[in-house]
Amino acid sequence: MKTSLSKQQDNRKEIELFIGPQHPASGHMRFIGRVDGDIFTNFIPDPGWVHRGIEKIAENRKWIQIIPLVERAAILDAANMNIGYVIALEKLLDIEPPPRAQYLRTLLCEINRITSHLYGFGIAGIMIGSSTFYMWPFADREPLIDIAQLITGARLTYSYMIPGGVRRDLPQGFKEKALKALKYIERRLNNDYFRIFFDNPVTKARYQEVGVLKRDDAIRLGIVGPNLRASNVKYDVRKVEPYAAYPELEFDIAYEKEGDCYARLLVRVEEIRQSIKIIRQILDALPQGPIIHKKYEKLVSLRKLEEYQKTGIFGLPAIFTVLRPPAGEVISRVEAARGELIFHIISTGELRPYRLRMVTPSFRNIVLFRELISGARVMDFPAIYGSIDYFPPESDR
Amino acid sequence: MIIKIINNFYHHIRAILIGLKYLLSPGIRITLKYPDELPILPENYRGMLKLNNELCISCGLCSQICPAGAINLKLFEHEQTKQVGRHPEVDYKRCIFCGFCIDICPSKALELTRIHDAAFYVEDELYYEVNRLIIGPKIDPPCMRSKYVISEIDEVRGIVYRNA
Amino acid sequence: MNIDEVSRVFKDLKSMIEPEAQISILSSNRLIITTSTDKLELIANLLKNYGFDHVKSVTAIDYPMKNIIEISYLISSFNNLNLSKIILTLKTLIDRNKSISKSLYKVWPSVEFLERETYDLMGVFFEEHPENTSLILPEDYKDIRPLRKDFKLIK
Incomplete structure (x- = not known):
């Protein structure tokens, strides 16, 4: 299609518009559009500029080494990528992490969901020309990244979850710091963000009734995540197939009925509120106990065990270098920040997976570019792109 | 209307x-006014590595688990103690700072430093041989007036930086 | 979802698709239907009418020793919240040398980019797919497709 498009020169009324591939917005990505006047008559997304071949590399890595690898799909949503893979691996190994580990995992996932949505807001803001709303959410990620760094020791690439549990316990005085950060972000979101952006008539004029995705179309195209929920489909993996500590936590599915760009943004706002609610519940109801499965706790050296009991940092047992899950097939799904993340793993009982299939939410949303932008005006393109919250590295893998 | x-x-x-x-x-x-202000990172920050060669038992688990293939083992004889062992060398061109090597080390020979500024004048300096790994990374402050600050989370201002 | 409901769906599907296809249980909430390539579209239509409305993933697995490529469609539902708790795997085996399969685009439009990616990275040609062109690889890529097992990463 890419080549055939440039060959079709018979219709002289239309011109071709190439957008990208040098980082047009949230990442390296090319779009090929045909423009008639101000209207896109055809619009083709062309991903693949940041393809790293995670699925192929994974076939050449040990099971434990894939944990940092899958995070690289979406660096700003690392914890959710991580938990999807670890859940799949745990199903193969047939182990269940202790409750405290489940809560800690959920905590990090929700912190990550907030930071990821804020990142999306920033990109959406700069795309319709609001540079203030580019700076604010990007800056306000920082307190949350800071508290994630307190838990894991890294800003973005956490590699926090391991089969059987998590690597570290919470440090001293974490709860106070986290509550402060939540209060800060809540105030900014509910007051400042609404005043300067979401309630701003300029924003509404750009977003409302633009790029409308109807409910049936969303289902037909297999859209996921906030984009699906903005079209009035109440599908959230955290409710449909609860994992980690989600069955014990109280939250609502954020959804909107309109299905336009503005609705997609509002769903993310509501999701941040729900995430804050979840984190507060976790901090209050964090169960005591070990952070790693008993089976692995026994396997670390005495020195490491002492350290674990003293500081809460669990050393990896040596068996992780030669982890051989039994042969089998496993499918896991989790709700990452941008939608449903699927891992389909085939194990043959070897040191490395036989096949690892990773379907990221952005890849499933890519079809939206063609569906929503064909027929839209040229200046609606940035508005629609920003509202989809598409992230090319996540899509390309 | x-x-x-x-x-x-x-x-x-x-x-x-x-x-x-x-x-x-x-x-x-x-934002942090780098390089005038340098952050003091939290205690368990996953920075560059330091090797305690007396504790190293030459098991090689660190090189086996390294997801990026950044750790090689090398036969090493300490100059003073004449202790011989196969000790790790780290290639910071490959290292992704996941900290798996530190966590899996059964004798706690590898430890964390809070330094993450892996910037050097010469490319070869990114490869840490055993004797440099034993000394550990040392970073000079980037300018004369650099001072260290601690970041604190604040309800009103997000993050505030206090002088350390 | 409780076991009863999964087994009810399992029975329904079993009576619906047999003897053209075989159904088995992988684990709780995960069902597998195996069928041949020419019956694929028929079964897919039956499943769509039953309420499975979208495809989550198209996974192609290369088995060079057996000289087959296994294609799995992971299917579920958004509309029917009972069915959405199940992930159904629709499996078919194709010959590795020819590697031609039938596209399910007409049944589920959501397979479009997933099948295109499978064509691109695994070299499985989907008949009747609207666009069997490269998605990720360069347009003039002629080498072995990267996800095949005989494509080796340089060590």
Whole structure:
């Protein structure tokens, strides 16, 4: 299609518009559009500029080494990528992490969901020309990244979850710091963000009734995540197939009925509120106990065990270098920040997976570019792109 | 119609006012004034590595688990103690700072430092041989007036930086 | 979802698709239907009418020793919240040398980019797919497709 498009020169009324591939917005990505006047008559997304071949590399890595690898799909949503893979691996190994580990995992996932949505807001803001709303959410990620760094020791690439549990316990005085950060972000979101952006008539004029995705179309195209929920489909993996500590936590599915760009943004706002609610519940109801499965706790050296009991940092047992899950097939799904993340793993009982299939939410949303932008005006393109919250590295893998 | 215009006017004014508020009294400064200010990172920050060769038992688990293949083992004889062992060498061109090597080390020979500024003048310096790994990374402050600050989370201002 | 409901769906599907296809249980909430390539579209239509409305993933697995490529469609539902708790795997085996399969685009439009990616990275040609062109690889890529097992990463 890419080549055939440039060959079709018979219709002289239309011109071709190439957008990208040098980082047009949230990442390296090319779009090929045909423009008639101000209207896109055809619009083709062309991903693949940041393809790293995670699925192929994974076939050449040990099971434990894939944990940092899958995070690289979406660096700003690392914890959710991580938990999807670890859940799949745990199903193969047939182990269940202790409750405290489940809560800690959920905590990090929700912190990550907030930071990821804020990142999306920033990109959406700069795309319709609001540079203030580019700076604010990007800056306000920082307190949350800071508290994630307190838990894991890294800003973005956490590699926090391991089969059987998590690597570290919470440090001293974490709860106070986290509550402060939540209060800060809540105030900014509910007051400042609404005043300067979401309630701003300029924003509404750009977003409302633009790029409308109807409910049936969303289902037909297999859209996921906030984009699906903005079209009035109440599908959230955290409710449909609860994992980690989600069955014990109280939250609502954020959804909107309109299905336009503005609705997609509002769903993310509501999701941040729900995430804050979840984190507060976790901090209050964090169960005591070990952070790693008993089976692995026994396997670390005495020195490491002492350290674990003293500081809460669990050393990896040596068996992780030669982890051989039994042969089998496993499918896991989790709700990452941008939608449903699927891992389909085939194990043959070897040191490395036989096949690892990773379907990221952005890849499933890519079809939206063609569906929503064909027929839209040229200046609606940035508005629609920003509202989809598409992230090319996540899509390309 | 008229209500809509008034409503729009009201929200325009609100947006301008909140922008003015942060323009005139910028209470929030999230960014760190690097290199004038250098952060003191939290205790368990996953930075560059340091090797304690007396504790190293030459098991090689660190090189086996390294997801990026950054750790090689090398036969090493300590100059003073004449202790011989196969010790790790780290290639920071490959290292992804996941900290798996530190966590899996059964004798706690590898430890964390809080230094993450892996920037060097020469490319070869990124490869840490055993004797350099034993000394550990050392970073000079980037300029004369650099001072260390601690970041603290604040309810009103997000993050505040206090002098250490 | 309780076991009863999964087994009810399992029975329904079993009576619906047999003897053209075989159904088995992988684990709780995960069902597998195996069928041949020419019956694929028929079964897919039956499943769509039953309420499975979208495809989550198209996974192609290369088995060079057996000289087959296994294609799995992971299917579920958004509309029917009972069915959405199940992930159904629709499996078919194709010959590795020819590697031609039938596209399910007409049944589920959501397979479009997933099948295109499978064509691109695994070299499985989907008949009747609207666009069997490269998605990720360069347009003039002629080498072995990267996800095949005989494509080796340089060590």
